[in-house]
Amino acid sequence: MIIDFNSETQRLDDRVYDVAIAGGGPAGISIALALAAAGRSVALIEGGGLDFSEASQASYRGSLSGAAYGPLDGTRLRYLGGTSNHWTGRCGAFDPIDFAPRRNRILPGWPIGRDEVYRFATQARTILDLPRPPFRAARPTPLPSRYFRLTEFAMSPPTRFLGKYRERLRADRRIDCYINANLVRIGANQSGGHVDGYDVRNYRGIRRRLRARRYVLALGAIENARMLLNADDVMPTGLGNGSGMVGRCFMEHLDVNLGSFVTTDERFWRAGPVGFNPSVALMRQHGISNGIVSLTPSIKPRYYGRAAFLREWISGPGCRINPDWTRKITGSYCPGDNIVTSMIEQIANPESRVRLTGERDAFGLRRIDLHWSIHRNDIATIEILAREVAKDLARMDIARMKIAPEVLGRRISSFGVQSHHMGTTRMSADPRFGVVDARQKVHGIDNLYVAGSSVYPTGGAINPTFTLVAMSLRLADHLAALS
Amino acid sequence: MPNDDSPSLSVDRRLALAGAMLMVALPLDRSAAAEPVGALPQDDAEFVTIDGWVLRRDDLVRHGG
Numbered sequence: 080m081i082i083d084f085n086s087e088t089q090r091l092d093d094r095v096y097d098v099a100i101a102g103g104g105p106a107g108i109s110i111a112l113a114l115a116a117a118g119r120s121v122a123l124i125e126g127g128g129l130d131f132s133e134a135s136q137a138s139y140r141g142s143l144s145g146a147a148y149g150p151l152d153g154t155r156l157r158y159l160g161g162t163s164n165h166w167t168g169r170c171g172a173f174d175p176i177d178f179a180p181r182r183n184r185i186l187p188g189w190p191i192g193r194d195e196v197y198r199f200a201t202q203a204r205t206i207l208d209l210p211r212p213p214f215r216a217a218r219p220t221p222l223p224s225r226y227f228r229l230t231e232f233a234m235s236p237p238t239r240f241l242g243k244y245r246e247r248l249r250a251d252r253r254i255d256c257y258i259n260a261n262l263v264r265i266g267a268n269q270s271g272g273h274v275d276g277y278d279v280r281n282y283r284g285i286r287r288r289l290r291a292r293r294y295v296l297a298l299g300a301i302e303n304a305r306m307l308l309n310a311d312d313v314m315p316t317g318l319g320n321g322s323g324m325v326g327r328c329f330m331e332h333l334d335v336n337l338g339s340f341v342t343t344d345e346r347f348w349r350a351g352p353v354g355f356n357p358s359v360a361l362m363r364q365h366g367i368s369n370g371i372v373s374l375t376p377s378i379k380p381r382y383y384g385r386a387a388f389l390r391e392w393i394s395g396p397g398c399r400i401n402p403d404w405t406r407k408i409t410g411s412y413c414p415g416d417n418i419v420t421s422m423i424e425q426i427a428n429p430e431s432r433v434r435l436t437g438e439r440d441a442f443g444l445r446r447i448d449l450h451w452s453i454h455r456n457d458i459a460t461i462e463i464l465a466r467e468v469a470k471d472l473a474r475m476d477i478a479r480m481k482i483a484p485e486v487l488g489r490r491i492s493s494f495g496v497q498s499h500h501m502g503t504t505r506m507s508a509d510p511r512f513g514v515v516d517a518r519q520k521v522h523g524i525d526n527l528y529v530a531g532s533s534v535y536p537t538g539g540a541i542n543p544t545f546t547l548v549a550m551s552l553r554l555a556d557h558l559a560a561l562s
Numbered sequence: 563m564p565n566d567d568s569p570s571l572s573v574d575r576r577l578a579l580a581g582a583m584l585m586v587a588l589p590l591d592r593s594a595a596a597e598p599v600g601a602l603p604q605d606d607a608e609f610v611t612i613d614g615w616v617l618r619r620d621d622l623v624r625h626g627g
């Protein structure tokens with residue numbers, strides 16, 4: 080059932096749930112439904128309500144100190160359904176190479192294999208309303224290339240978890256879904272090795288303790304780290320932070336404009352935009368990360384006519400006497416129109432991190448500073464990928480590409496982002512290099528688990544949500560077996 | 563080399579750059595780019611980079627007419 084914690088707080092007092100989950104986004108809701116289906120009792124606490132509210136969203140505010148990033152309360156959504164209330168729905172899976180050791184990495188990668196990560200892929204597809212077979216290239220024929228392949232993905236409608244699952248959360252007797260219920264403190268025993276409760280607060284200042292056998296954090300990648308760091312009343316550096324890894328290795332997918340292109344094969348581009356991924360051989364040869372290079376032709380490529388038109392315009396007087404028109408033409412007919420964008424894997428870099436500041440939100444939780452840092456290996460990946468894709472376009476004779484000067488000179492100063500927050504509680508078999516183990520249990524704590532993309536030790540070059548839903552179901556399966 | 567995608571560039575400058583790009587990049591304009599080939603940075607046997615444009619060496623071969 081769905082319980083408004085603003086008006087009903089007593090219910091928590093006399094219960095011990097099998098599992099308490101904090102965070103009602105795709106990760107938390109997927110786990111709650113799977114556990115309930117397995118017969119387990121679940122408390123799902125969601126800080127927001129059933130709609131956007133400024134009072135809830137304000138808790139997401141934070142500061143920025145590294146590479147320029149958007150405001151921290153700007154894209155995440157803090158109410159039931161989480162950020163799925165406005166996500167785009169693009170889904171895909173990590174590539175096999177993402178699980179293999181790589182030359183340009185600083186830290187170890189995944190302690191589990193791809194098959195294990197996607198053990199619940201079929202169920203995740205159902206949750207996200209993905210078509211079958213799920214991930215395909217945008218066109219049927221492969222690229223005539225040894226160096227790149229077409230990116231494979233699928234679009235979710237996009238599934239809005241609030242709209243789709245609200246009724247099930249309401250009707251399921253095994254789930255108590257508390258809205259307006261903010262996790263404000265993780266209570267633990269003296270050694271910090273066992274969680275004994277979640278302190279939950281509503282918007283009227285009333286606070287209660289939620290008890291369960293096992294606890295899950297599913298607050299999104301920034302908040303998962305924030306909550307562990309805020310628990311420094313138990314352990315001086317926060318919970319699960321013995322090796323100082325909580326908050327470290329924040330990763331995004333870098334969205335860099337690599338340049339522009341002109342088309343040389345009209346038939347190829349008639350089918351619309353394409354995404355290219357580097358082949359394993361290319362990544363290995365150059366020691367670079369994964370990435371998607373997206374090529375979007377802006378108009379139907381009427382190549383020669385376009386050139387002729389432009390040249391005539393440039394040499395004629397119209398260009399000078401009608402600057403507005405000129406701007407329009409150069410804006411929409413220049414070769415620069417056909418843009419090459421990208422979504423580049425960022426390596427796990429301990430310097431790229433979220434930290435607590437001294438400022439507190441309305442619940443008393445210290446806010447976050449995001450120090451986003453781009454490693455030189457990331458810049459190398461960007462430049463090498465741009466060069467190699469430019470060569471391959473020419474080799475295949477489907478386009479010629481102009482690489483942006485700042486990319487060519489490795490002088491990129493601003494990076495677009497995808498709102499894919501990953502890596503702040505990374506998974507690692509060795510506690511020195513991560514926060515959770517292969518089961519997503521926090522190292523050194525016997526009953527606290529983390530769900531969502533914060534556990535990714537590497538970020539690959541694919542949107543994160545399909546994977547985090549599949550992994551959440553894997554976690555639910557494990558918890559159900561324990562309870 | 564300024565970034566020619568920058569909106570702060572004047573229309574004239576933008577047009578000049580657009581024209582320059584067309585000269586080197588479009589097959590019909592190959593002859594115009596053929597002259598300075600000796601002075602271009604040598605990427606490898608297959609490709610050459612001119613002003614950011616990654617071209618095939620045979621793009622620069624003078625075409626008839």
Ligand SMILES: Cc1cc2nc3c(=O)[nH]c(=O)nc-3n(C[C@H](O)[C@H](O)[C@H](O)COP(=O)(O)OP(=O)(O)OC[C@H]3O[C@@H](n4cnc5c(N)ncnc54)[C@H](O)[C@@H]3O)c2cc1C
Pocket residue numbers: 101102103104105106107124125126127154155156157158159160161162163165166167168169170260261262263297298299300302497498499530531532542543544545547
């Ligand atoms: C504009 C945009 C477009 C996107 N498009 C895509 C896409 O196309 N494909 C893709 O794969 N991904 C996309 N994403 C990312 C996607 O939205 C996230 O990967 C996904 O929502 C993460 O799910 P989550 O459950 O881990 O976290 P969230 O969705 O962030 O959910 C976290 C939940 O925790 C709650 N919460 C936070 N703090 C507390 C607290 N203290 N107590 C209780 N509850 C709390 C929040 O209210 C929220 O409901 C996009 C993101 C944005 C912003």
